Each structure stands twice: as structure tokens, then as C-alpha cells.
Amino acid sequence: MPPAPGDHDAxxxxxxxxVWRVLAARGFGQLTxxxxxxxMGASTGMLTHYFPAKRDLVRYAHAIAEERTLAALYRELDVTGLAALREYLLDVLPLTPESVAMNRVWVSFWDAAIGDEExxxxxxxxxxxWRGKLRPHVLVALEKGEIPADTDVEDVVASAAAITHGLVVQALFDPDRFPPARQxxxxxxxxxxxxxxxxxxSTT
Amino acid sequence: MPPAPGDHDAxxxxxxxxVWRVLAARGFGQLTxxxxxxxMGASTGMLTHYFPAKRDLVRYAHAIAEERTLAALYRELDVTGLAALREYLLDVLPLTPESVAMNRVWVSFWDAAIGDEExxxxxxxxxxxWRGKLRPHVLVALEKGEIPADTDVEDVVASAAAITHGLVVQALFDPDRFPPARQxxxxxxxxxxxxxxxxxxSTT
Incomplete structure (x- = not known):
């Protein structure tokens, strides 16, 4: 007897x-x-029904992480300019157990991505x-005069993304030296x- | 007949x-x-002599990457303060094919490290x-008056490491948008x- 539709969704x-728990605890390298x-307390055979190959499992894991990330990325803000940029950067940092898990997944995914063109x-x-979500807020900061008129918007977007991800990695590997308040x-x-x-x- | 000592070293x-070529091309996740x-065009059996378990192979790969990294980290500089800090940060960026390969290895290693306490x-x-190598140059910059007297040295060291590693990841995944000159x-x-x-x- 085939399972009822509700069973299948569950x-x-x-x-x-x-998949999420394995990713957060062990990373993509150990996702099998x-x-x-x-x-799950299930058989490997049951899972091969969902994922015929390791690659299918990695793609699926990636899709789950993407879905969980997008929710934060598209939330509405009631501030603009640098204050909005700040909100988006703080969203990414590992400031809570949930965001620590999310960041472990993404940092781990970089390894999978390095070895696979697609x-x-x-x-x-x-x-x-992501940079596209940061850009409008840097532009507004420029229009509001929060940052100098000759600021290179693309470079600020790239450096904001860089310092945030660089903090993510340091904080993941050294939570004692990088508590949330310091981040x-x-x-x-x-x-x-x-x-x-x-x-x-120019004074140098 | 056992191999001559020279053969063993070779x-x-x-x-x-x-190991290095596999790491640089495919990352730790695919290092088998x-x-x-x-x-090598060799048998898997020959390699199990060197690496009884996958874990041994990963540790060995890590040791190779470490050895190649340390050479750059301990070179002498003929500049001081911010100029020396700049040299150390540029050393890390993927500005050459060799440093691209090195960075692919290190970013990939983060995945292996996430799932393994040791x-x-x-x-x-x-x-x-690494931060310990950057710190003295920030201190000299402070003494020379290159940076404000109330600068938090530890925070500058952390942010310098952060922006550099965040640039590394963006440049690895998007070399067209992050050519060496832009980095x-x-x-x-x-x-x-x-x-x-x-x-x-304070004016805001």
C-alpha cells in the first residue's frame, strides 16, 4: 500500500x-x-529513494540552507542607509545558536563548491x-550624505560582505574570543x- | 628488496x-x-601504507598546507607599521595561481575542521x-601615530584578518569581479x- 500523501510530506x-542536523554538526564533508x-533512525535504503547519488544529497542540503537563508534576506526593515546595511550584516553573523548552525553549513558548503563547477x-x-541586497542601502547612505560623496559603492558593498564573512569564520572557530557583543x-x-x-x- | 632510502624520500x-594537486583542484571534501x-598513477594499496585511514590523509594534507603557508608568514619585511600590515594581508590574498591554490585548500579545510573537534x-x-603575526605591526602603527591613539589593537587585528579572509572567499568564487588589482x-x-x-x- 503506498503511503498517504500526508505521510509523504511528513x-x-x-x-x-x-540533513540539517548532520550538516550543522559535521559539515558537508561528512554528509552521507x-x-x-x-x-533519522531509518535505513540507508529508504534514503536512496530520495537521493540516488551523494550529489543529490548535497544539492538537497544546499536547497534547505538556501530556503532558511532567504527568509532573513527578504525581511522588511524600518531603517534606511547605514542603519539598514547594519541590520543586513548583523543578520549574517553567528550571534545565536541558529545562526551558528546556519553559518557552519555555509562555510562548509564552500568546500563542496570549490570542487564542483556547478x-x-x-x-x-x-x-x-547578497551584495545586491546590500547595495541599495549603501546607495541610500550616499544620497543621505552618511558617507563621503566620492565613495565607490561597489567597493563598499564588497568590503562590507568581506568583513562580515571574515568575522563569521573567526567567530565559528573561536567563539570565546568573538562573543556576539564583540562581533x-x-x-x-x-x-x-x-x-x-x-x-x-592622502596625508601619508 | 626494500627500497633504497632515496627512493622512499622521493x-x-x-x-x-x-595530495596537494587533488586538494587544490577538488577540495578536502573530495580528497580520497x-x-x-x-x-600519482599508483595503486590505492600503496597509499594505505602511508595513510591507514582517511583521517590520516586529511592530517597529512593539512600539514603540507601548513608548511607551505609558514614560509610566507615568517619572511622578513623591510617596512614597519601599516606598511608591514599591508604586506602580510596581501600575502594571504589569492593574487597568483599559487595563492589561489593555497586559498582553495584553506577554505576547503574549514569544512573538515567544522566536523572534527581536534x-x-x-x-x-x-x-x-596569524593574528599574532599581524598584532606587532598594528602596535608599531600606533606608536608611530599612523592610527589614532585610542585604537583598540585587538579589534584592528581581528578586522584586518576578517576583511582579508572575506575577500579571499569572494575572490575565489568570483575572480572576474575580484581581479588582483581590485583586491x-x-x-x-x-x-x-x-x-x-x-x-x-560620534556626530551621528
Missing amino acids: RRRDVSEA LRAVAAE LAATETARYER VRLIDDYLRTLRCPSTTG | RRRDVSEA LRAVAAE LAATETARYER VRLIDDYLRTLRCPSTTG
């Missing part, structure tokens, strides 16, 4: 949750059908989409320097 | 080179005895060692902002 959710099956292209596009302070320090007149360097 | 070098054997501890220590410009822009008076933000 099973898919179970699979998603198990066997590990997911053990996490996944690397997905990552390239994902980065550009937030480092982002605030960075945003403060964006206001700095661009001629500062 | 074989170890061959293994190292093969089979892949290394294929790269490797994660190694990564934590490695980060602190260097972004670091120079960041170093310029370090000179910014720390009271800039």
Missing part, C-alpha cells in the same frame, strides 16, 4: 531536518546517506545576490569608518 | 605533490585515497597565530580607514 520534513539515515557557479550567483562592535567600528573622509590617506 | 615527495592514487582546535590556534585596492582602502579619527561616528 517524511520529507523528517529528511530535511535530519549513512549519517542522515542514522540521524555548485561554484551557484555560490558565485548567491554572493552577487557587533566590530561591525559598528567598520560602519563608522565608512563615514571617514576619503582624503584621510 | 616517493614521499610524490605523494605530497599528488583513490583520487590521490589516480593522480582539527577545529588546530584551526583556532592557527588563526590566533589590493580594497585592502588599501581598508588600511586608509584605520587612520580615521575615532570620533567620526
Whole structure:
């Protein structure tokens, strides 16, 4: 007897949750059908029905992470300019157990993407989409006069993304030295320097 | 007949080179005895002599990457302060094919480290060692008056490491948008902002 439709959906959710727990605890490098099956208390055979190859499992895991990330990326903000940029950067940092898990998954995914052209292209596009979400707020900051008129918007977008992801990695590997309050302070320090007149360097 | 000592050393070098090529091309996630054997045109059986378990292979790969990284980290500089900090940050960026390969290995290693407490501890220590190499130059910049007197040295060290590693990841996945000249410009822009008076933000 085939399972009722409701059973099938519930099973898919179970699979998603198990994949997520394995990813957050062990990373993509150790994401295997066997590990997911053990996490669910199910058989590897049942899972091969969903994922005929390891690659299918990695793609599925990637899709789950993407879905969980997008919710934060498209939320509405009631601030603009640098204050909005700040919100988007703080969204990414590992400030809560949930965002620690999310970041472990994404940092781990970089490894999978490095060895796979198609996944690397997905990552390239994902980065550009993220920068695309930051860009309008830098433009508004420019229009509002929060940052110097000759600021290179693309470069600020890239450096904001860079300092945030670089903090993510340091904080993941050293939560004692990078507690949430320090991560937030480092982002605030960075945003403060964006206001700095661009001629500062010319005195050297 | 056992191999002559010279043969053994040569074989170890061959293994190292093969491990490195597999790492740079495919990342830690795809580093397997089979892949290394294929790269060498050797048998998997020969390699199990060197690496009884996958874990041994990963540790060995890590040791090779470490050795190649340390050479750059301990070179002498003929500049001091922010100019020396700049040199150390540029050393890390993927500006040449060799440094692209090195960075692919390290970014990939983050995945292996996320799922393994001992490797994660190694990564934590490695980060602190890197920050320890940057720190004296920030202190000299402070003494020379290149940066404001109330600068938090530890925070500058952390943000310098952050922006550099965040650029590494973006550049690896999008070399067209992050050619070497732009990477260097972004670091120079960041170093310029370090000179910014720390009271800039108080006007908001």
C-alpha cells in the first residue's frame, strides 16, 4: 500500500531536518546517506529513494540552507542607509545558536563548491545576490550624505560582505574570543569608518 | 628488496605533490585515497601504507598546507607599521595561481575542521597565530601615530584578518569581479580607514 500523501510530506520534513542536523554538526564533508539515515533512525535504503547519488544529497542540503537563508534576506526593515546595511550584516553573523548552525553549513558548503563547477557557479550567483541586497542601502547612505560623496559603492558593498564573512569564520572557530557583543562592535567600528573622509590617506 | 632510502624520500615527495594537486583542484571534501592514487598513477594499496585511514590523509594534507603557508608568514619585511600590515594581508590574498591554490585548500579545510573537534582546535590556534603575526605591526602603527591613539589593537587585528579572509572567499568564487588589482585596492582602502579619527561616528 503506498503511503498517504500526508505521510509523504511528513517524511520529507523528517529528511530535511535530519540533513540539517548532520550538516550543522559535521559539515558537508561528512554528509552521507549513512549519517542522515542514522540521524533519522531509518535505513540507508529508504534514503536512496530520495537521493540516488551523494550529489543529490548535497544539492538537497544546499536547497534547505538556501530556503532558511532567504527568509532573513527578504525581511522588511524600518531603517534606511547605514542603519539598514547594519541590520543586513548583523543578520549574517553567528550571534545565536541558529545562526551558528546556519553559518557552519555555509562555510562548509564552500568546500563542496570549490570542487564542483556547478555548485561554484551557484555560490558565485548567491554572493552577487547578497551584495545586491546590500547595495541599495549603501546607495541610500550616499544620497543621505552618511558617507563621503566620492565613495565607490561597489567597493563598499564588497568590503562590507568581506568583513562580515571574515568575522563569521573567526567567530565559528573561536567563539570565546568573538562573543556576539564583540562581533557587533566590530561591525559598528567598520560602519563608522565608512563615514571617514576619503582624503584621510592622502596625508601619508 | 626494500627500497633504497632515496627512493622512499622521493616517493614521499610524490605523494605530497599528488595530495596537494587533488586538494587544490577538488577540495578536502573530495580528497580520497583513490583520487590521490589516480593522480600519482599508483595503486590505492600503496597509499594505505602511508595513510591507514582517511583521517590520516586529511592530517597529512593539512600539514603540507601548513608548511607551505609558514614560509610566507615568517619572511622578513623591510617596512614597519601599516606598511608591514599591508604586506602580510596581501600575502594571504589569492593574487597568483599559487595563492589561489593555497586559498582553495584553506577554505576547503574549514569544512573538515567544522566536523572534527581536534582539527577545529588546530584551526583556532592557527588563526590566533596569524593574528599574532599581524598584532606587532598594528602596535608599531600606533606608536608611530599612523592610527589614532585610542585604537583598540585587538579589534584592528581581528578586522584586518576578517576583511582579508572575506575577500579571499569572494575572490575565489568570483575572480572576474575580484581581479588582483581590485583586491589590493580594497585592502588599501581598508588600511586608509584605520587612520580615521575615532570620533567620526560620534556626530551621528
